[in-house]
Amino acid sequence: MISSRVRNLKESSTLKVNALVNRMKAEGKEVFNLTAGEPDFPPPEAAKKAVIDAVARNDAKYTPTAGIQELRDLIAARTNGQQKEVASTRPWNGSHVVVSNGGKQAIFNAVFALVDSGEEVVFGAPYWLSYPEMVKAAGGVSVVIPTGAANGYRITPAQLEHAITARTKLLILNSPSNPTGSVYSREELMKLGEVLAKNPGIWVLSDEIYDRIEFEKGEWASFLDANPALRDRTVTVNGLSKSGAMTGWRVGWSVAPETLTPALVSLQGHTTSGICSLSQAAAVASLKLPSSDFEPQRLEYLNRRNLALEVLRKSAKIKIYEPRGAFYLFVDCGALLKDDQDANGLAERILQESKVAVVSGVDFGAPKCIRISFATRPETLREGCERLVRFLDSL
Secondary structure (H helix, E strand, O other), rough: OEEEEEEEOOHHHHHHHHHHHHHHHHOOOEEEEHHHHOOOOOOOOHHHHHHHHHOOOOOOOOOOOOOOOHHHHHHHHHHHHHHHHHHHHHHHHHEEEEEEHHHHHHHHHHHHOOOOOOOOOEEOOOOOOOOHHHHHHOEEEEEEEEEOOHOOOOHHHHHHHHHHHEEEEEEEOOOOOOOOOOOOOHHHHHHHHHHHOOOOOOOEEEOOOOOOOEOOOOOOHHHHHHHHHHHHEEEEEEEOOOOOOHHOOOOOOEOOOOOOHHHHHHHHHHHOOOOOOHHHHHHHHHOOOOOOHHHHHHHHHHHHHHHHHHOOOEEEEEEOEOOOOOEEEEOOOOOHHOOOHHHHHHHHHHHHHHHHEEEHEEEEOOOOEEEEEOOOOOOHHHHHHHHHHHHOOOO
């Protein structure tokens, strides 16, 4: 009855476990939730006021599929500021921008617009769990490059070159990364770009949704700032969910060359059309704020990262990768699992016995690991990590 392209898709494990936590809380159970990839900060005051003003002026009509022009222009300007090498020669403008329902839809649009049945999409593992499901839905084939903590969970040029075949259509990069928090340096991106320069048929999708959340200032670089020559086959995806603390308002976008943008607009026009007009008003206000307004959030994430690392490092039974960005800790629990066991059962036991919710790494392509989010109050984070250490050390 159900089409094969949908029947074979997996439910998002992060959304699934978060729903379970909410049910447990509704039943009156105390749960320390370290799962959500969602900032606990309020949206900017300017964004909230912009929504109120939009409601007052009855701003409730359909918007253009790709977004209102002011928002698209602001996004293009922001992207030019991060991709100075591109901006100096062939800058982006509003016509290159498609505003979507979060970064997730922007990625979905790009995969569907670029990948034909049987074509290959390359990305590293651990990966954001929706990448392989989107590729599957498009009829493509995922080619997964394994990485590890020893090399900072980053794919190397040699690995990329080895993975490329005549069927390769797209490379997906995510920096800073969900789930590991790894960050590619400018030099590393340039080395990957050298491999891609020898393979002109391959597109790049650079998922930069965590761009503002880096822990060594200046370490992060936009892919195209390191590889401006690849402008005409790169899609940059970003949004306001993570760095702008506006997850529920669903504002994401893609910035893509003029050869691709019309296809993205057509696809979105036949699925969701333009995003909520009120969200776009909020996004305009948020993008007009100076980047310094978001610095306190970055510093607080850094403090929370250090707090969680301090507690978790008390356990000798786990290995913890120190993230360079985003707001996740990726924990290797392999020493606690038998060869035939994965982290699904472990995460379930942690929840049931310690009342701490974490996400199994199975759907991220790392079956012996768990992911912990530190986008939560320090009190919750400390207690959750302490409970986690006590439980793991008891095994």
